Amino acid sequence: MNGLDELYRDVILDHFKSPRGKGILHDATIIAEGKNPLCGDELTLYVTLDGERIVQLRWDGHGCALCMASASMLAESMTQQPLDTVQHMAQAVLDMMHGAALPTHLRMGDIEVMEGVKKFPVRIKCVLLPWTTLQEGMKHHDAHTAQHVSFSY
Amino acid sequence: MPFDIRAIRRDFPILQTTVRGKPLVYLDNAATSQTPQCVIDALTHYYAQSNANIHRGLHYLAEQATLAYEETRKRVATFIGARSSREVIFTRNATEALNLVAQSYGRATLQPGDEILLTEMEHHSNLIPWQLIAKERGAVLRFIPVVATGALDLSRIDTLIGPRTKIVAFTMLSNVMGTITPVRELIQRAHAVGAVAVIDAAQGAAHRPLSVAEFDCDFLAFSAHKMCGPTGVGILYGKAEHLEQMPPFLGGGEMIHTVELTHSTWAEIPHKFEAGTPNIADVIAFRVALDYLATIGMDKIWAHEEQLTRYAAQRLAAMKKVTIYGPGLEDLRDAVIAFNVKGIHPHDVSQALDFEGVAIRAGHHCCQPLMRRLGVAATNRASIAFYNTFEEIDLFISALERTQQFFGVAS
Ligand SMILES: Cc1ncc(COP(=O)(O)O)c(C=O)c1O
Numbered sequence: 001m002n003g004l005d006e007l008y009r010d011v012i013l014d015h016f017k018s019p020r021g022k023g024i025l026h027d028a029t030i031i032a033e034g035k036n037p038l039c040g041d042e043l044t045l046y047v048t049l050d051g052e053r054i055v056q057l058r059w060d061g062h063g064c065a066l067c068m069a070s071a072s073m074l075a076e077s078m079t080q081q082p083l084d085t086v087q088h089m090a091q092a093v094l095d096m097m098h099g100a101a102l103p104t105h106l107r108m109g110d111i112e113v114m115e116g117v118k119k120f121p122v123r124i125k126c127v128l129l130p131w132t133t134l135q136e137g138m139k140h141h142d143a144h145t146a147q148h149v150s151f152s153y
Numbered sequence: 154m155p156f157d158i159r160a161i162r163r164d165f166p167i168l169q170t171t172v173r174g175k176p177l178v179y180l181d182n183a184a185t186s187q188t189p190q191c192v193i194d195a196l197t198h199y200y201a202q203s204n205a206n207i208h209r210g211l212h213y214l215a216e217q218a219t220l221a222y223e224e225t226r227k228r229v230a231t232f233i234g235a236r237s238s239r240e241v242i243f244t245r246n247a248t249e250a251l252n253l254v255a256q257s258y259g260r261a262t263l264q265p266g267d268e269i270l271l272t273e274m275e276h277h278s279n280l281i282p283w284q285l286i287a288k289e290r291g292a293v294l295r296f297i298p299v300v301a302t303g304a305l306d307l308s309r310i311d312t313l314i315g316p317r318t319k320i321v322a323f324t325m326l327s328n329v330m331g332t333i334t335p336v337r338e339l340i341q342r343a344h345a346v347g348a349v350a351v352i353d354a355a356q357g358a359a360h361r362p363l364s365v366a367e368f369d370c371d372f373l374a375f376s377a378h379k380m381c382g383p384t385g386v387g388i389l390y391g392k393a394e395h396l397e398q399m400p401p402f403l404g405g406g407e408m409i410h411t412v413e414l415t416h417s418t419w420a421e422i423p424h425k426f427e428a429g430t431p432n433i434a435d436v437i438a439f440r441v442a443l444d445y446l447a448t449i450g451m452d453k454i455w456a457h458e459e460q461l462t463r464y465a466a467q468r469l470a471a472m473k474k475v476t477i478y479g480p481g482l483e484d485l486r487d488a489v490i491a492f493n494v495k496g497i498h499p500h501d502v503s504q505a506l507d508f509e510g511v512a513i514r515a516g517h518h519c520c521q522p523l524m525r526r527l528g529v530a531a532t533n534r535a536s537i538a539f540y541n542t543f544e545e546i547d548l549f550i551s552a553l554e555r556t557q558q559f560f561g562v563a564s
Pocket residue numbers: 183184246247248249276278279324326327328353355356376387519
């Protein structure tokens with residue numbers, strides 16, 4: 001459709017139609033729920049940590065194609081990452097959606113294709129929800145007990 | 154006058170434009186309607202030839218502007234069948250009109266334990282003002298439930314309405330599902346227990362002929378921008394006997410009779426409720442919108458929209474992955490259709506349609522409690538006006554079919 005494939009690039013549609021890392025982790029160290037009450041995007045991230053590294057990350061939820069694809073990209077790029085890299089990557093995505101270039105030293109994965117969404121300001125939040133949810137979840141990772149965080153975006 | 158859709162469409166410059174290279178198909182009329190050239194001309198004419206503040210100057214322009222402003226008041230009174238133009242108050246929008254009733258009538262009359270009866274399908278504009286005043290006065294909010302077909306469930310109305318009920322406020326027409334509510338019946342039930350009836354006609358006034366005298370409602374609110382008028386003008390109709398008793402809503406210039414340093418007396422109605430310089434230009438242009446609608450005829454508008462809505466609902470219902478919310482195909486529905494496409498979020502649907510020049514709305518439509526009742530976070534909403542055509546519905550449906558293909562949802 002005319003122009004539509006510029007917003008919903010093939011990579012995005014592919015993540016939307018075959019989401020990576022979708023599911024639940026029963027032994028998660030961090031469970032973080034994020035919600036955008038305005039449009040109804042909702043997702044939960046399940047993260048297991050091993051010291052200062054993400055061992056596994058799964059997500060579950062429902063929402064628009066951009067939000068779901070973004071969560072899938074996040075899951076794909078985060079597994080086995082050290083926590084400080086995770087923080088940098090999440091921040092880099094936030095910055096990218098507000099105009100900054102992605103840092104070249106981070107292996108960001110497919111998320112870079114989301115840059116085009118900047119041209120559609122109301123949809124920026126859709127892309128960011130998984131990443132801000134992860135950031136919120138990580139804030140509480142110091143505690144040694146399992147954490148359940150939920151927030152509205 | 155026959156209903157000539159081609160001629161009507163020529164009256165609206167925006168309907169001749171293209172969006173992203175496609176002819177505009179505007180199906181977001183419940184959010185705001187488009188503006189005919191005659192209304193646009195009235196606005197430019199006002200600023201070019203008769204701009205002045207009203208009710209203040211003794212000069213020619215002030216006199217002309219005042220006359221024209223008061224002319225709209227009379228025109229509104231005729232349009233809604235009010236006995237007198239003293240019962241017509243100009244506000245910024247329907248929302249402000251409803252707040253006026255809650256803040257003035259509500260604050261002056263509600264006692265702790267009194268009840269306000271609303272419905273589960275209210276727009277936030279006819280919910281939040283009552284939440285605010287109920288909290289302040291210790292009043293209790295009660296709600297007429299909505300059933301799956303989008304109708305109000307009146308089976309337990311006797312347990313919801315009683316001697317403690319002081320205000321019954323409800324929409325004429327759901328801005329989500331197109332449900333038409335039993336206005337007369339609810340007004341009679343309100344009056345039977347001594348309560349006042351407040352009608353949210355923000356959608357209703359744009360689509361159906363109405364008469365406040367026939368309804369016998371106590372208050373009725375609507376917005377000019379949903380009926381071919383400019384933005385920034387709302388109307389509150391109130392029975393004079395209430396308005397005369399009610400305290401002012403906002404204070405300032407225009408609404409006073411005499412002012413001392415420590416106290417004042419108020420102007421007569423309706424001026425008591427119009428503090429400060431009002432939206433003169435837009436009020437004056439609104440008369441032209443009402444004349445325009447009256448020339449076409451609200452009955453003809455309603456008849457055309459009814460057919461179009463029925464056709465759109467049938468076309469949508471024929472799509473396997475589409476769920477329509479609210480009234481069934483055989484039930485009465487007015488101008489508004491909420492729907493979802495299985496597997497595609499409403500934001501993606503409306504974004505995809507936008508690329509085809511089709512404007513619909515996606516979201517909660519300022520009705521979060523109703524969304525919860527329907528068990529969804531958001532829906533798509535196509536809403537129709539009298540200037541829409543069957544061809545536009547076809548364009549909308551084929552764009553929707555292409556959207557399904559694009560997102561890999563089999564039709
Ligand atoms: C049923 C209903 N009530 C109230 C309103 C509020 O109208 P306005 O925003 O013009 O005050 C709307 C508009 O969306 C509506 O559809």
